[in-house]
Amino acid sequence: MAEHHTKPASERTADVIVVGAGPAGSTTAYHLARSGLDVLLLEKTAFPREKVCGDGLTPRATKQLVAMGIDVSEEAGWLRNHGLRIIAGGHRLQLDWPELASYPNYGLVRKRDDFDEQLARQAEKAGARLHERCTVGEPVLDARTGRITGVHAKLGEERTPVTFHAPLVVAADGNSTRLSLKMGLHRRDDRPMGVAVRTYFTSPRHDDDYLESWLELWDKRGAEDRLLPGYGWVFGMGDGTSNVGLGILNSSSAFKELDWREVLKAWCASMPEEWGYTPENMLGPIRGAALPMAFNRQPHYTRGLLLVGDAGGLVNPFNGEGIAYAMESGVMAAETIVQAQARATPAQRELALRNYPKVLKETYGGYYNLGRAFVKLIGNPKVMKLATERGLSHPLLMRFTLKMLANLTDPRGGDAMDRVINGLSKVAPRA
Template structure:
């Protein structure tokens, strides 16, 4: 069994599979190690904004409806006595539609696409740690064990070697932690729960968000920072979930399953929900670059392992795939360099590119997280903000991170300017 490559990718979720695909297309010998066996379940809302759809287009993955991809027109927001629909904007830089597909199918399709693109994607390999050069400390590979269908590690540990390792191992960030790359405690973190519920409105063409989540008795002082969602899946069910946000970097001590039950009882009767399909599952959501640096010699962090989730809306797929693109660009530049110093500088440019791309926007997201932790701010925002077309013209772009970076209308220009002048951190 071959254990040496140009690049070892840890994880075959959206970030890992996209990285494996891009690198293979550029002629790199890539081995991607996925601890599970596809198809495998993942806690997620299953909804893709136009930003994520664009990333799928960039890797050439087809998304026909007959394969389960359900398109949507935009966001329906409910809160403060308002019920408003915001179509996805007609922009040059993004498609004018979103998509929904269960993550069990989504990740499997991405892994298959990476294989078809030339990457060696190996399922059932649990990466146990990074291998470092004893003298320089540089990451030179990983150790891994096989896993069986139940996720149990079996057999002897195997060492995989490569000049570059990409850690796309999710929120656990085991490899980063093993290297001493700790989570920043001053960055927001979310907690989300979701399940699948039968509904006759499974072909609805809107992603629905409920902006009022109450902790116990329904009153202004009990309004939580977060939202509930209902994303139709076209198979007789919808992905139904709820997430809350903590600006202080510690997961909120809330019973999220109870919160979801209360929200559904009071706010979603029009969906005519039937039986629940499967258990309610939860996960932490690392946001706003809460783990850095994104590059240490020989290793890049991609996606959730680097805290690359949008603090405004909890989306992570688009940013993990964007990071995969940037990682590949850095690897290509390193291969073209002629000296060891130039090669290393090219790899290190990955972290700078990610900050240039997202740092300002994520800093704004940190400010947003601190504001919405105050129930009075949430109450005023839902009651009065949703009622103002001018405010929502800007806010809908801000929350979804879908705007024209060059040109566009006044809202696009303002948001583009704000992200550029806001310092990255």
């Protein structure tokens, strides 16, 4: 492991600035610091802090936590899950996570306020300099080249104006990513968008060791019941509570016209009473967040700025999962930066940095394009109804679907299902 910079040249300068200490930013900062670079990690809130959803982690995210040296044992407060329980079309199917060489065969559950703080503290332990209550405003731009060379920010409760400088900046500031917008990077309207709403209930189901996904969401308020494009989930938190929520896609006419908090309340009211998903057991308000999918903001590198996680629209369009891709993109961004920093000239460094969007497209481009087609398909209620009614009665088909939706295959070798999914991802266009 490389030695850390014990005395930075200045408190306000660094090799890299990372804006946002969510999973994407903290992972990026951790891997940069481990490689010996001086990293400033700027977080607008103070830990612990609330975030919507993300409590249920698949084996993809689990792998990244292990790679960061985080203790994921049950003794350390993590609840392990063994797979996914799918409920739809009158069927209930329990599928274990696949046995793969590339990923562990279990997922994890952890509350987001605590989860994010663990990652940020791990980045700090590796040598990153974390500033909480640091609100980043305008980018500092080189007047000649238009490159970002730092950020203006307000620090602490006093909101003291400060300027931080670094030759490279990573935008890990989530779906709203104000830094990207200030650099002229706007959201692509041709990419799917989702919304997640969730709340917590005290419930006897708190220690359920399967993530539960309900593939049918019915709007029962009109003259006719209407099937909505999205899914419901129930995650036992292991602490006396359940996380209950909905993920909805914008591929339906219902997307803008419905109050999703009301849909969640109605869905919970239809659950068995003994589960306890009732108003008197609700802990806190229903919260919502956007799910930016399938590279909905590009380019992922321009003029000294790299986008990771939700800022780059890396949410999986098949299942709404964002944390694994946030962390994986953080690793790729860090590896790119470390290699670029070792180049001798600015032109060589730029050549290395421009490889980052290519690596993202090679890794996810084909798979995300398959996901975009999937989103359009399930936006059609007839297709969704047929899929849930017919598909769940075929366990082999559903095992294939689980691997496809959760993006869990062995890239080399693997079984016949892995080869089919990997093959489809390779031949799909990588836009």
